[in-house]
Amino acid sequence: MFENLFSKGGLSLERLRGFMSMAEAGSISKAAPGDATRQSQISRQIRELEEFFQTELTKRRGKTLTLSPAGQRLKVLIHEQLQDLEDFRKEQEGRPKSYIIGAGASVLEWLVTPALPAISQLLGGAILRTEAHRSRSLAEAVQDGRVDLAVIRQNAVPAGKNHALVLKMRFLLCIPRRLLRPGTTEPEAKKPALWQTLPFAAGRDGGQTDTAVRAAMQDAGVDFQPRFECGSMLQVRQLVALGACAGVLPSLGARGLSAEETLILPFTPLKDYGRALVLHWNERQMRRRGQEVDVLKKVAAQLARSA
Amino acid sequence: MFENLFSKGGLSLERLRGFMSMAEAGSISKAAPGDATRQSQISRQIRELEEFFQTELTKRRGKTLTLSPAGQRLKVLIHEQLQDLEDFRKEQEGRPKSYIIGAGASVLEWLVTPALPAISQLLGGAILRTEAHRSRSLAEAVQDGRVDLAVIRQNAVPAGKNHALVLKMRFLLCIPRRLLRPGTTEPEAKKPALWQTLPFAAGRDGGQTDTAVRAAMQDAGVDFQPRFECGSMLQVRQLVALGACAGVLPSLGARGLSAEETLILPFTPLKDYGRALVLHWNERQMRRRGQEVDVLKKVAAQLARSA
DNA sequence: TTCAAACATGACTCTGAAGTCAGGTATCTT
DNA sequence: AAGATACCTGACTTCAGAGTCATGTTTGAA
Structure with a gap:
């Protein structure tokens, strides 16, 4: 043998x-x-x-x-084998298995991290380790088993591979009230002409989100020259929260901003953005590691509730 | 890590x-x-x-x-892991993989073995090792990965598991002509009353096939007392070929019997037997070992052609 | 051209596990 | 009760591979 x-x-x-x-x-x-x-x-x-x-x-x-x-x-192959030996050993010792969950830095911070306790429970008390990477890198890592679950853009998931909807991305225009003339109304604030007069923060690395925002501004007739170019949406939000500039944030990222200090409006140029975040996994790997599809769908539902 | x-x-x-x-x-x-x-x-x-x-x-x-x-x-787990390492190594050395194919002894002899060259070709030049076991044992061995492919009765396959039809079992009544009175016609030979007068060989181990044959004889009004009780259908066929007695053989097993020396008729009491032989496999294991479902269906089709 | 970095190789020591031998314990058969 | 069988354990030797040290080769940067 x-x-x-x-x-x-x-x-x-x-x-x-x-x-x-x-x-x-x-x-x-x-x-x-x-x-x-x-x-x-x-x-x-x-x-x-x-x-x-x-x-x-x-x-x-x-x-x-x-x-x-x-x-x-x-x-x-060897990664899988060592993983299975570790899982077997933990099972025999009555200890929970470990899973790796990945997302973009901002999604990790605003969506995944708050849901970790509930996700752990759904996965039988699992130890969860988070990793921040780009959607494409994460899709690749899921395919070859280095990451177990990824919350990524739907269009980064390879065709025909397993995923479950978490949420549709919505964008919000966030304007520190202090940057507006006193008496400015919401209808007035919704006008691109006004946006032209505001300082903005935006992403800098040309990701899909950033590109979409810039293109939408262009289409709305705004000569979009952000005052600050940031490494991630986390930093954009920080600057907005500080009242330093306006920004376009995913709905997740706007939570917790003070409505007294910040005017928050749907960003209508991207109303039909249509991009979705999904939970993506490798079915073969998750089955081998003892988690069935219906449990993973519950994980996606849990993330959707956290949004 | x-x-x-x-x-x-x-x-x-x-x-x-x-x-x-x-x-x-x-x-x-x-x-x-x-x-x-x-x-x-x-x-x-x-x-x-x-x-x-x-x-x-x-x-x-x-x-x-x-x-x-x-x-x-x-x-x-370890069987799988060692299998994968062996497969990897063979791939790297440019050598074909090995697969184990199991069937009952007579199915192995009459159906599987003649088809081995064609099956090997379908599986990328694979080395094939045969194992003879009962259908139930083979079904179990497929589930836990000890056997890759099994040709077994359809009702031995666990519910919902992968299989493809090979053939419907048909039975033939085989009577050495030397045991019939000269001038006996086929219509006469089809009568159970005549069967009563003939010596028979049958299986002895109470398998499903043997039980079905004995029950059918009983239902046809024949007091069925076989002269020889044999360990397998292989031996039954040998005795029939020798002209020593009549027997009921699966259609596979009757091939090659001399029509001059042996009268071969459909065994009408089991005309509606309905049992099927199927090729059964563990999808997860075969995918892991690099063989897709459509290839396995071709293997089943090949076996069907050999029948 | 020189230097630094990344990797490779020769030669050696150390060690955890393989391998071996002998005999003990528990179970089953006679 | 005695003997045989299956497995266990103590104690020892052997050894393949781990680990280490030193130095060599190739590539790229300065």
Whole structure:
């Protein structure tokens, strides 16, 4: 039974561990920063696995190594196997499993984090670890098992893959009242001509959300030159809350802003934005890890309620 | 990354191998027959895994051990993992994967074995290993991954599990011409009254097929007392081919019998038997091992053509 | 051209687990 | 009750691989 895996030495869990540390860090030197001893050990272990599997697991790219296609497949395979062993062990010890849940930084902060206790409960008391990444990166990480659940834009989910609706994104125009002339009415505030006169904060990295906001402003006839360009919507909101400038925020991000200090209106140019946030998962992985589709749909429903 | 699998010693591939050898053999002494040294090694390795996983993997039953529920789950898990490593390795070495295909002994002989070359081709040049077992045992083995494909009775397949029709079982009454009075016509041969006068071979082990044949004879008014009781339909066919007695054979088993020497008629009491043979597989396992459902349906179609 | 960084390799020591031997314990058969 | 079988455990030796140290090679930056 699988005698040829054992008949010849060369395969060991420690070697797989060494390989995985390089695979997940991205390079040997990142896997063992400043540790020449550990670096030489990992290098040797990778070579020994290449000999055992009769294939190259890495390829040299300049000074550093990257994974070959075979190395990429082995990484996914061994990640799964180690995950299953860890799950089995935790089950036997009566301890909860760990899951990784990812979202964009602002969605993580405003939507996911508040829901973590309820999500943990739905997942049998699971330990949840959050990771902030872009939607596309998260979609990829879900496909190859590095992230279990992701709250991402629906259009980042690969065609035909599992997801459940969390919410439709809505945008709100948030204007510190202090920036408006006394007596300005809501109808007046809804006019793009007025917006032209306000300082704005916006995103800077050209993500889909930021691009959509800028395009909408353009379409509304506003020469949109934000005063502040921020790394994330978290920072945009902070500046708005401070009264420093106006901003267009997702509805999630506007919660908690003082209505006394900030005028909050639907951002009508993006009324029909239509983008949705969904909970995305890899069905094969979640089934293997003991979570059925109906539970995951409940997780999505819980996130929707938190919105 | 999975540091707690490694932070404490105790988990090694050799130990898992020792555990699997006991799990698959059914006991330590069967895993290491007559080898007291190896037997003591396996015993120790199982203990060390139990310490690592903090659970009992075996329980004592009289003198011997059996697997605990946790041991059973670990067996399935590790079997899968070793299978995947072996598949990966073979892929990298450019060698074909191995699959196990099971059927009852006679189905194996008459249906599966002739189709093996074509099946291998459909499965990418796979190495095929056959195993003969009862339908129920095979269904169970498919569920926990020990057998990849099984040709079994449709009613042995668990509800809702994957299968594709191979054939409807038909039965043929096979009468050596030498046992008939000269001038006996086919209409005469179809009469149960005549059957009463013939010696028969039948199965002995009370399987579903055998039971159905005996019941049908009874219903036809025949006091069915077979002269020979055989371990399998293979032997029944041999006796018929020798001209020693009549028998009721599945249509598969009648092929190659000489029409000159053997009168072959549909066995009308079981005309509406309705039982089907199907190809049964575990979708999760076959997908993991790189074979999609449409390929497996082609395998079933190939077997149907061989019939 | 020189230097730094990333990785590779030779050579060595250390060690956890494999492997072995001997004998003990519990269960079952005779 | 005695003997055989299945498994367990103590104690020991062996060894494959881990771990370490030192230095080499290749690539890229300065």
